[in-house]
Amino acid sequence: MRAGVYRGAFDIRVEEVADAVVEAPTDALVRVVRASVCGSDLWFYRGIRKEWESGWRTGHEITGLVEEVGDEVDTVRPGDLVVVSFAYGCGRCELCRGGLPTSCPQGAFFGGPRGGGQAELVRVPFADTSCWVVPADTPEERYDAVHLLSDVLLTGYHAAVLAGLDRADATPATAVVVGDGAVGLSGVLSARLLGAETVVLCGRHDDRLEIGRQFGATHTTALRGEALHEHVRQLTDGGAPAVLECVGTTDALADAAAVCRDGGRIGMVGVPVGVDGVPIFDMFRRNLTLAVGIAPTSIYVEKIGPLVAAGDIDPSPLADATFALDELPAAFEAMHDRSVIKAMVAMDGR
Ligand SMILES: [Zn+2]
Ligand SMILES: [Zn+2]
Known part of the structure; x- marks a missing residue:
């Protein structure tokens, strides 16, 4: 063969x-x-x-x-x-x-x-x-x-589960998805499936953000860094209780933490080969939960x-x-x- x-x-x-x-x-x-x-x-x-x-x-x-x-x-x-x-x-x-x-x-x-x-x-x-x-x-x-x-579809779904969207008290929820690859876009579909009413997709490619809107993202943005964080915090009234990290890099995890509401959950499913730092003190100070894993x-x-x-x-x-x-x-x-x-x-x- x-x-x-x-x-x-x-x-x-x-x-x-x-x-x-x-x-x-x-x-x-x-x-x-x-x-x-x-x-x-x-x-x-x-x-x-x-x-x-x-x-x-x-x-x-x-x-x-x-x-x-x-x-x-x-x-x-x-x-x-x-x-x-x-x-x-x-x-x-x-x-x-x-x-x-x-x-x-x-x-x-x-x-x-x-x-x-x-x-x-x-x-x-x-x-x-x-x-x-x-x-x-x-x-x-x-x-x-x-x-x-x-x-990919079920890995995106896992991000939504890890971020707490399958919990009974999570609906109606606000979710942010970091990453517009196949897993991130699957995370958008999954967040909507699990009842999220507001889904903000953060990506870098216009054509992928367009698919994100087809999949139910209510907002999409290609901003980066502090401008991204400010924009998303504004859209989500201070940050989202559920954040799906679907990239697996240090920057993406930092973005996820920055747009997460105090006390919120980050579900991380990007294979973290490129992660060499977790913003642990910031997460400690703000009572963030980071859940990581394979679907x-x-x-x-x-x-x-x-x-x-x-x-x-x-x-x-x-x-x-x-x-x-x-x-x-x-x-x-x-x-x-x-x-x-x-x-x-x-x-x-x-
Ligand atoms: Zn795969
Ligand atoms: Zn077994």
């Missing part, structure tokens, strides 16, 4: 590798229909994550058709279209049952030393919990939208997946460019230079 392989910084290749196969009785073998390049893939692409080794596989965002399942798989059948969670857990241990599959001792992420999703086939461990079966009547034009459940997508997808499959939520404007598998290097380049929001990889060329 062909698969994306990391050969060094700025060097992604599509190579012929051994076919993925079912190895454990809890595995599924999935023929990939949609994959995509993630903002977090750029950390190894740019050579910032030094642990990455030549030969490691790329891709953790996967939608595909189940070809084969192991003997102990119950809920997934050959022929099912499934969205795969970017991180998998056993589904049975205390951590998995407590909502933390990303901390499962038997869990892992796709890509790296394991099989990746930017490939024709992928072995999916613990298929019963890591695969969400797309309803059979979902029209094909919604495949891009459902594929976004594999990571438990296999849990959220049960609730959000049906809404996307039915077309009640449509994140598909994020999928603004589609590449064939052989064009994977160009897909990484497009994500790196920010000329696209989300580079999709369609295996069958559709």
Whole structure:
């Protein structure tokens, strides 16, 4: 089969590798229909994550058709279209049952030393919990939208949850979203879904801010620094009780703290590779709560997946460019230079 392989910084290749196969009785073998390049893939692409080794596989965002399942798989059948969670857990241990599959001792992420999703086939461990079966009547034009459940949409949702918007006393709430990438825009959709009435999106690209307004942002701004902080504090009557930090840099976290109301919560989901300082004294003085973490997508997808499959939520404007598998290097380049929001990889060329 062909698969994306990391050969060094700025060097992604599509190579012929051994076919993925079912190895454990809890595995599924999935023929990939949609994959995509993630903002977090750029950390190894740019050579910032030094642990990455030549030969490691790329891709953790996967939608595909189940070809084969192991003997102990119950809920997934050959022929099912499934969205795969970017991180998998056993589904049975205390951590998995407590909502933390990303901390499962038997869990892992796709890509790296394991099989990746930017490939024709992928072995999916613990298929019963890591695969969400797309309803059979979902029209094909919604495949891009459902594929976004594999990571970004639900990572944005996690930011909204971490920021406290799912709490009963949070509605009607005011939320600020820092970052206009795919995750930040997903955060806008999620904040609205969770009942936020005022959503301020802080970004840098006019076309992305426009999508933010389509997704329900009531205000958007491309201001920076102190001008941004003043503007947002004015819009939110002194700061928002819920702030979604969807970038993962020192500056973005500082912006999030500056626009958070005293006593408020910051939900941070940007992979914090670029964060070398937390404004801890300011947060201490103002009783801010900072909640950080990786989205438990296999849990959220049960609730959000049906809404996307039915077309009640449509994140598909994020999928603004589609590449064939052989064009994977160009897909990484497009994500790196920010000329696209989300580079999709369609295996069958559709
Ligand atoms: Zn991702
Ligand atoms: Zn587990």
